[in-house]
Amino acid sequence: MTETLGQRPWMTAPPTAAVMDALEAAGGTDCARFVGGCVRNSLVGRPVDDIDIATVLTPEAVTRAVEAAGLRAVPTGVDHGTITAIAGGQPFEITTLRRDVSTDGRRAVVAFTSDWDEDARRRDFTLNALYARRDGSLVDPTGDGAADARAGRIVFVGDPEQRLREDYLRILRFFRFLAWYGKGAPDAAALAACARLKDRVTTLAAERISKELLKLLAADDPRQATGLMLEAGVLEMMLPEPINLERFKGLVEIETDLLFEADPLLRLAALLPDDQLTAMRLAESLRLSNAERDRLVAALAPLPKLKSWMSPREIRQAVYREGKAAFRDRAKLAWAAADRTAVTPQWRGMIALAEGWTVPEFPLSGEEVLAAGVPKGPMVGQVMREVEAWWIDHDFIDDKLSAIEKLKAVAQGMAY
Incomplete structure (x- = not known):
């Protein structure tokens, strides 16, 4: 029996429906599926903030379909197959199914495919390699994604080291997903692979590191994940x-x-x-x-x-x-x-x-200091600082006359 998420409100909302209608008009039923975070979060009862869509349509076909429906298409990542559709003011990232041709751990060259399983095999974690059809039916190509999501297991798709060598940012993503979704002991193979390749973190762009690090630290309780990062030697790389x-x-x-x-x-x-x-x-x-x-x-x-x-x-x-x-x-x-x-x-x-x-605001001005007989120049600032120190020491006394009297006393005692 096919597992289903049911039709969630975010699936049937008018902006979502408009985007899916546009894609299906060009590619037919089931040419596009929801993918990644929106599916994972729905499965584990977390809020859905962003809706990502995977499709067999090429980026060019996606653009034509979106614009034909009167929606806006933004080429946010055409080289990697991503077009962002804007419907009702809401962005939807639509990405063509992909496979990696080559990668150096920072940048990947991809080729487009129509094979859903092939697309799933290049994703990072099993709980992110989940798709949902428009009717809410769940598609789990790895066979473990749904179970891992529910159990809080952060497990790489396939060989952990291979996934990391495709994109070294996944070292940080592993700990970030542990902080947000992990339960119990971490996957030993994944943790060992992150420790082995920890020095590769330094090859990443600073903006990618800081964004991932701050996302990790924004989790409700990132203590265990951060401690594991330290033990693995990853934290000291940053x-x-x-x-x-x-x-x-x-x-x-x-x-x-x-x-x-x-x-x-x-x-x-x-x-x-x-x-x-x-x-x-x-x-x-x-x-x-x-x-x-x-x-x-x-x-x-x-x-x-x-x-x-x-x-x-x-x-x-x-x-x-x-x-x-x-x-x-x-x-x-x-x-x-x-x-x-x-x-x-x-x-x-x-x-x-x-x-x-x-x-409170300091009650005296430079003009009042000059009026007390202090000549223009650095002496004005010196006098003001001395009177302000007195005012602070007297717990910000709310008596301007007392402050003026103190100003006069300081001014008279200064050697110009």
Whole structure:
């Protein structure tokens, strides 16, 4: 008996129906099937975010069919057989069935085929080599994909080393899928192959590495997968040593126990040493965005040291100097490295105080400093910094007159 997913809402939604109608008008019934993540996630009860379609139609035929139906066709990966159809504002990746002609582990030369089994044999994991027809019937060419998906087994299609040599990014994908879908002990053959070929990770483009790494770290609980990456020697191919696995585990524990949203960039910071220069270099090597780089660097600042027993006044001072976002990041990292069972309420209180505090603006301007008799030039900034330090030390006193009096006293005491 053919197993079926049933007709899921995403299968029958008008945009999906429009795309499938267009393809079937050109190639007939069963010329196109849903493939990969949408099938896998439906099988295991996970949300479906993207809908990918495999077809026997060539990219040119796909383009003609999509446009004939009044939909937009975008040539996102024609060399590898992929056309993206836009229907109802939603993208659908449509890829012609393929087989590898040659590959160097980074780029593959492919040939198109009409053989569904041949297409399945070049895919990475059995749980991704699953297809579903439009009526919801499941097609499992490897014979193991559905069972592996349900059991949380991340198993390569065929020989693990051969699959890895076709695309070394699959080393990282193995651990990413472990983090997201894995259950129990990992597949020993797959793990051994990743360890043997770990140095090939360094041949990959930085953008591919960072994208895959951050996807892995975005899983609800990537602790086991990350620990296995470290044991296999894969993690050190991407990150500088020493790798702070215990702080990383602590941060994930905090996020999991207290229902904080998973934060992949902060989890990356947790793995790094407390060294801003190292963070800067890593951000550059992984081609992170400027915003991601700046956040990493700020999170790993050595000073001020955050402690769970900081007073409200000290917390406000740190928030003012660092900003709310950097303070929150640094507080979570310090919390993750601490004895979490004893001081959880204090750390939570610190973060809540910082989030709820309205950061005040320094009440004096450069014009007011000049009006106090300070000449134009670097002395203006020096005086403002001294008065601001006094204002911060007095817990951001909400009294402009007192600030002006302090300004006058500082101005009078300065030697111009």
